[in-house]
Structure formats: C-alpha cells, structure tokens
Amino acid sequence: MPPPPVPTNGGLRAAVKAQKKAIKRQLREALAPGHSQMDWAILKTKGLNLRGTENILRVTPSTLAAHTTKEDAWSCFFGKVYNLTPYFSYHPGGERKLLRVAGKDGTRLFVHSHEWINVEAMMDECFVGYLVPEPERAEPEDD
Numbered sequence: 001m002p003p004p005p006v007p008t009n010g011g012l013r014a015a016v017k018a019q020k021k022a023i024k025r026q027l028r029e030a031l032a033p034g035h036s037q038m039d040w041a042i043l044k045t046k047g048l049n050l051r052g053t054e055n056i057l058r059v060t061p062s063t064l065a066a067h068t069t070k071e072d073a074w075s076c077f078f079g080k081v082y083n084l085t086p087y088f089s090y091h092p093g094g095e096r097k098l099l100r101v102a103g104k105d106g107t108r109l110f111v112h113s114h115e116w117i118n119v120e121a122m123m124d125e126c127f128v129g130y131l132v133p134e135p136e137r138a139e140p141e142d143d
C-alpha cells in the first residue's frame with residue numbers, strides 16, 4: 001500500500017491546530033478523581049435518592065422546561081425524563097454538553113454523540129418519569 005500523502009504546509013498547520021484544540025478540550029473536561037463511570041455505578045448502589053422525587057411522574061414539556069439549572073436539571077431521552085444533576089461531574093463528555101439539553105428533549109444530541117450508550121441502564125436511579133403532552137385546555141363554553 002502506498003504511504004499516506006504528506007500534508008502540505010497548510011494541511012499540517014490545520015492538523016496541529018485541531019490536535020491542540022482537542023487536547024485543550026480534554027483538559028477542560030477531564031473528570032475529577034473519583035468520578036469515573038465505575039464510581040458512578042458504585043454511587044448508584046448506595047441507596048441514595050438520585051432522582052430527587054418521591055414518585056415516578058408524568059412530566060409535561062412545560063414542567064420539563066422548568067428544570068434548566070445545573071443544580072436542578074432534567075432532560076428527556078427516548079420519552080423518559082431523568083434528573084441529570086447527580087451525573088454532571090461524571091459525564092465523560094463534560095458538564096456543558098449535559099447542560100445544553102437541560103429542560104428539553106436531549107434525544108437527538110444524545111444519539112448524535114453516542115447512540116451506543118444505554119441511557120436507561122446508566123441513568124436508572126435518576127429516572128423521574130415519562131414525558132407526556134400538555135393537558136388540553138378546556139374550551140370556554142358558549143352561553
């Protein structure tokens with residue numbers, strides 16, 4: 001097989017720039033010690049209430065939209081709503097990516113980034129409830 005083409009000067013510069021950018025991102029989003037996926041799995045076995053609610057709820061889009069801060073972030077994946085807050089510091093893709101989907105349906109971005117990840121299994125202890133449509137408003141009655 002012939003060797004790969006040597007990049008021209010411009011191509012090389014672009015490659016180095018992309019590499020530096022990737023390293024910067026990795027450093028910025030490095031997980032703190034004790035925050036690996038194994039640590040997350042262990043945390044889930046501790047019997048803590050990670051969902052932050054007592055019962056499984058029916059969540060409307062407007063209720064979902066009220067949970068947008070890092071301290072209180074809900075998102076929906078494949079029709080199921082999860083409390084993201086406990087997972088922020090464990091997410092290998094960084095906290096900012098999770099915050100992007102807080103308060104809304106994150107399925108599209110989730111699938112775009114890693115469709116192979118089993119969100120149901122990883123976030124089972126953070127399951128808040130099912131996304132349901134807004135209740136229909138009663139029409140005012142004519143006299």
Ligand code: HEM
Binds near residue numbers: 082100106109113
């Ligand atoms: C609760 C939902 C989520 C869970 C459980 C989750 C879990 C994970 C896991 C386990 C990885 C590591 C994958 C690997 O090493 O192969 C990862 C990486 C990543 N995640 Fe997520 N994720 C979630 C939501 C999201 C969302 C909504 C986005 C985008 C907005 C996102 C973007 C990314 C990116 C870009 C990476 C790659 C990081 C890298 O390789 O440097 N994730 N996520």
